[in-house]
Amino acid sequence: MTEPSAVAEARILIVGLGLIGGSLAAALREAGFGRRDSDDAGGGGPVKRAEILACDPDADEIARGIEMGLIDGGDTRLEGVIDGATLVVLAVPVLAMRGVMGELAGLLGRAAPQVVVTDVGSTKAAIRDGAVAAFGRMPPSLVLGHPIAGSEKSGVAAANPALYADHKVILTPEPDTDPAALARVRTLWAACGAEVLEMDVARHDQVLARTSHLPHLLAFSLVDTLARQDERLEIFRYAAGGFRDFTRIAGSDPVMWRDIFIANRDAVLTSLEDFEAGVARLRDAVERGDGDAMLATFDRASHARHYFDTLLNKTSYQAEYQMQQQGKLRYRVSPGGGVTGRIRVPGDKSISHRSIMLGALAEGVTEIKGFLEGEDSLATLQAFREMGVAIEGPHQGRVTVHGVGMHGLKAPSGPLYVGNAGTAMRLFAGLLAGQAFDTELTGDTSLTRRPMGRVADPLRLMGAEIDTAEGGRPPLHIHGGKTLKGIAYDMPMASAQVKSCLLLAGLYAEGETRVREPAPTRDHTERMLTGFGYAVQREGDICWLEGGGKLTAAPIDVPSDISSATFFLVAAAITPGSDLVLEHVGINPTRIGVINILRLMGADLRQENERVVGGEPVADLHIRYTPLKGIEIPVDQVPLAIDEFPALFIAAANAEGVTRLRGAEELRVKESDRLQAMADGLAAIGVEHTLYPDGIDIMGGGRHEGPNYGGGRIDSLEDHRIAMAFTIAGLRASDAIVIDDCANVATSFPGFVDLARKVGLTLEEESGEEGA
């Protein structure tokens, strides 16, 4: 598409030869940007360097540009350089744009017939107004743009050919902008190594007011304030790195910045108002010596700053996750490999979510060890920060939560985004139904498809007011300030999330909240509430609590997640020669369906070093290869292994005979429809199976050596557990298994790929949309 325009520029005119215009010339020179002689014949000839001319009122700047080899010539007047220009770049200060465009309008007829005009101004609405005044309307060949790059230096002498490399350039096309003109401006910036984005004018100006204009205003103001207090500037002798880092941009071009603040007045004032409110809050906290309030602010800021750092440096899994969401992440598993060693998988997701929730509502400080630093639980942590809770960490799984008490949460300033986490959304629904303020809960596309009526309906029975999107889907709008009343609820499905949601709402309700479960589900909420000093009773299949009590902070040691360990248990169970120890795995009786099922299939799986840690039973799981056989999975094990079925299906595909699962319709409403997703994946690698509405029959390969199925391409449907299940399937495949959309593995199992490689899998990560 962009190929013809990639080589179409014969004469580029840069109006305003300062740092920005000069750096553009330098970058284009270095890239050999220009046109091909044979353009008219469809391209293909050698690239002929574009002629680059400049117009600047300062003849010395032009002379310097020529001397530096950046431009071929120039003039102090537009009419001296406009003839035959194919592309005009306006790089003058924002307030000078209007005059320059007025002059250009009268001369444009002398430029090349297909001339395209663009600019580099830091504000866009004012420049668009100027263009309309100059040309009578926004010409379709005028594409406004803004390179997000600069320096505190100015003038052509500071021109830097690398200024735009890996920086963003925002273009703000109008509905009737000529697509060919847009493509040519894109090509111009791409040649400088920039990443080109598009945005509308208003949004551009708001975003830049916050991220660029406000910080410049503050830097100018701070340096000026200090300088005024000390006429001899003595004070700066004692200023160290913090001052230097904060104020570097106060050395920027004053004229340029005056223009920007005049041109983007309204957006700057709005962002300044927000800033002043933030400073006022902090001032108040300092005045009152309110350490918790300070910590809450600093922690949120520090977390956000580190996150920003990782985005810039693209180092942490979070940044990777972000990139992969845009670029997609694929796993390629080579067939074969072994499974040996001793590993520890990350902390339990269910317990990690709850540790933050209960810690936040408790009185006192909760110290957490082993916290899962996955996207899901980090989203919960961030949500509480947004409700004013001071949380330190996570640092290597350690988190400190400064509890605010049952009624200490504050209204968040916007929607709470919980990403991919169904657990977070459902538990939050209960907890937030009892607050005095309104909240909105949102999530990613997968979560947006998941049913929330299962919590909204019983919460409404308790007196909560909750709006959902159509079909009981997210987002959830929870109206605060309602009086909740305890209910006795008979759950229609075995769901720990629903049970936990109601118990959390019950903390705020009048009287007793009782929940009956049709089958036992994970009981972390009950155990942890008890650990925080809140009485929860149980009799048979009913548990209940009385509202109005309080939670007292208690230390939490999060065991390794048995759901994550499962992928390696199954990997070892299906791979001849395996011998693997998984350390410190939580073996809560409501979670050990996978152990029971694998043992029924004949696995050699032992629990060693059993102990109780922070109220949860824990063991090292030792597994060695022995051939598996197909079984009928006992229905009572289904809720106890609900997250483990994707991996168990892979065990079944390797077992001798048929494995039958029924009563598992809940699998259809997880991060994906896991029955369908697994059936499709099994079909792709040639595993015989029959799908049922509530289960599946899987005909295992049953070979003790060599492959049990073929390779193939799997759509994980962005479901972390589907991706990990087919990764371990590779151990017994005849060919490579390629799995698409694996970025969400980071929601529950950061470091999965490294651990998989460590035990012996051959696994590559690939990015990009295309190819296999």
Ligand code: S3P
């Ligand atoms: C969870 C409960 C289960 C499980 C989920 C975590 C929890 O969901 O699948 O991964 O932490 O309470 P359901 O309650 O929907 O079965």
